[in-house]
Amino acid sequence: MATRYQAPSVKKAFQILKLISKANRGLGITELANSLEMSKGTVHGIISALEESGTIMRHPLTKKYTLGFTLFELGKLAYSQIDLKDLARPVMENLMERTQESVYVGVLNGEHITILDIAESSQDLKITSPRGTTIPLFAGATGKVILASMDKEKALDIIRSNGLPRFTERTITDPEVYIQEIERARETGYATDYEEYISGVRAVASAIKGWKPLISAIWVVGFKTSLDDHKMETLINVTREAAEEISRRIEEQSISHDLRKVSGWPNEPPR
Numbered sequence: 001m002a003t004r005y006q007a008p009s010v011k012k013a014f015q016i017l018k019l020i021s022k023a024n025r026g027l028g029i030t031e032l033a034n035s036l037e038m039s040k041g042t043v044h045g046i047i048s049a050l051e052e053s054g055t056i057m058r059h060p061l062t063k064k065y066t067l068g069f070t071l072f073e074l075g076k077l078a079y080s081q082i083d084l085k086d087l088a089r090p091v092m093e094n095l096m097e098r099t100q101e102s103v104y105v106g107v108l109n110g111e112h113i114t115i116l117d118i119a120e121s122s123q124d125l126k127i128t129s130p131r132g133t134t135i136p137l138f139a140g141a142t143g144k145v146i147l148a149s150m151d152k153e154k155a156l157d158i159i160r161s162n163g164l165p166r167f168t169e170r171t172i173t174d175p176e177v178y179i180q181e182i183e184r185a186r187e188t189g190y191a192t193d194y195e196e197y198i199s200g201v202r203a204v205a206s207a208i209k210g211w212k213p214l215i216s217a218i219w220v221v222g223f224k225t226s227l228d229d230h231k232m233e234t235l236i237n238v239t240r241e242a243a244e245e246i247s248r249r250i251e252e253q254s255i256s257h258d259l260r261k262v263s264g265w266p267n268e269p270p271r
Contacts, residue, residue, distance in 0.1 A: 206239045206240045
């Protein structure tokens, strides 16, 4: 009779991941060791490997561990097989044509925001960043809608624990005022940036919904000279409409995928 291969370290790693995933807050090494009846040395060794791979991440102040971006990305692929870039691309290009400004889609990645795709403005003078670029979590309008998409207590904890960095003279550094901005973004579905992240640059961002378990957004960026107050008002409406359209596409594809999985249909279900 063949002997089944045992991988105790792998099993222990999954035990740690399951325990962290079930916790409403981060867990420290001592808590993990006590709960799983493992030595601190064993837990520390496994934790180090998981952290290096991005599977978990440690809060810089509390030193507690939570699930990381790599695990979320794998979960997203297994959960829905939805490609946000493919779904968003036509909407991004349409939004760029309507506004003549650069349009981005990005996702929360740990304590940063990663740009997944960009529809560059056709103007000679434009704002541009390559795919894969990361920007700070508190970067202007985008940071506001990303934080507004989080659990309220988690967002407040991040703001109060990390503090608010100053990027320009217009950056909001008062936590209470910034929290009001987050609440406004949560209520309205959009946020604005009047030179708060980069001097001379304005932006409007709106959250994309339905792409679980990741938090994502679409935003439009342009120079102040081309984005006066009147155009910013227009930008708010069209950016919010674009986010709603992408969210609708995600929902439709997710439903279609679930129907095929349940019914066994290889292609689109009959209409």
